[in-house]
Amino acid sequence: MTDVSYRWGRAGFGLAVPQLQVAAGETVLLLGRSGSGKSTLLSLICGTVMPDQGRIDVGGADLCTLSAARRDRHRAEYIGLIFQQFNLLPYASVTDNILLPLRFAPKRRGRVSGPLHEAARLCAALGIDEALLAARAGSLSVGQQQRVAAARALIGFPQLIIADEPTSALDAASQETFLSLLFDQARTHNSAVMMVSHDARLAPMFDRVLQMDDIAQTLPPPPQKMRSATKPEHNA
């Protein structure tokens, strides 16, 4: 990510990221208080938000040069995502949830020889009881759901796994178990993990810890000469 800047609307606050790089297989913790632009940064990396200028390379392609459809496809192919919570389609089975990204990523699907078998293997590795595979995702506990979300992010082993405070709904002991299980799987397949959090206690587990304030700078709104129409504000 080079010389990236982004502004919410035409007159909102901006975010500038001069340089950010994550190597293959690396685990990075990005720390920042709320409102520091963490979520926006993730949206930029995932390609759901386009920067005003700069270059974002993910998996060897500059996102800014891709069409919206190609960016969606690119995200499916190269990035596994884990949210804070509510990761899963509650009405679908655990297996269907895990296999969902493969539906939109043919290359990633190609890397998985037996999808059902691979889903079961990941579940076993992440400590999800095999009996739960056919269960509705909504019936699982929050901790189990986060592990299913991790399995979903890991399947087909994308280059980059992005986790947006995935452990905030878990207690301290579960947090560490969750992360070590996630890292084990990611390292085996050389996937990089980039996790965003405001909680510095997890820092020792990561290869590298970045402070949001060090890598990015929030920009004040530009001085206004004319009243300009503003786009709906992003609540980042």
Next chain:
Amino acid sequence: MIIRLALGSLRARAVTVVMTVLAIALSVMLFLGVEKVRTGAKTSFAETISGTDLIVGARSGSVQLLLYSVFRIGNATNNMTWQSYQDILARPEVDWIVPISLGDSHRQFRVMGTTDAFFQRYKYRSGRGLELAKGTLMGDLFDTVLGADVADALGYDIGDPIVVSHGLASFSDHDDLPFRVSGILQKTGTPVDRTVIVGLRAIEAIHVDWQSGARMSSATTPEAVIRQMELEPKAITAALIGINSRLQVFGLQRAINEYPQEPLLAILPGVALQELWQIVGIAETALLAVSAMVIVTALIGMMATLFSSLSERRREMAIFRAMGARPRVIVGLLVLEASLMSAVGAALGVVMLYGGLVVAQPMIDAAFGLWLAIAPPTFREGIVVLCVVIAGAIVSAVPAIRAYRASVADGMMVKI
């Protein structure tokens, strides 16, 4: 897999989905039901009289002749003479002829004088004949057979006496010569239901002492004497004609219309019925409009359901987006879902309609004399059902586009 997920999502919202599907099913059923009633009424109307090849009466308009001879609406401008009737009867093309004499009434119902042949020759609804619900046909000169509505409305039973009034709305009754109810017909859904049928000779009999529409005060011929009289009518109002060969119908019609002794008019009942339907048919359009509105209402209801489900489904959309689904997939999901709902609703509506028809058909026939045919959906009805499904898909595009916008703005991060 996407379809399986869409189905799962629908199942998770089973209650609202079922309600929406039911609303669509009901409206489709209502629309097709109205359509059935409409076509049923039209065929019932078109088959008010069948098996009769020509109706002949004094020269007037074809619709007018049809109205007074079959529907007992309005009056004949003129009668045709008994001589003309005899001449037509004598023609080789004529298989049978049934004279009709109108002009008197009983309470609000018309009295029709005719011969026993009427009960064999009058057919309705593709060849169904008149049948007695109870009693017998006229055996005596002063016997009468009542249509179902007459007996029902006035509470008559076999053996009850009936006094016929002279003219249609007059105070002079033929009270010196009362009739006796000998039979009551089954309901037919035709104007026969509202007719008091007496013998042609009886019409003559009650008018023996009458001249120019008024009773002659001087003489009162005793009933015994009347019974001895010839009672051959001098004129009749109209006649139903059946012919030997269909091919001769136009030839006979022309011959009657050019009958030199008297200005007569012969009409093809089917053609005249169609002319009349064009006048009555406005009601048909109104029915269509109502049922179309019913469908529009159901579709708007479905749109509302989809809209209200959007907010609770933003998270679901965000997950799809995060997994790399393009916004187009999300629009597709919603449209697919709506199409499924409207397709299932439409199918259910068709099933409900036919189920309802099977149950209600005999009841409707008995109560209204309206025969609703249980036939497979017509092409037109098929098109309507298809249009409902397509309209469902189109209507769902509105909430789908909104979901598209929301999912573009939300990206993958939904703030709860």
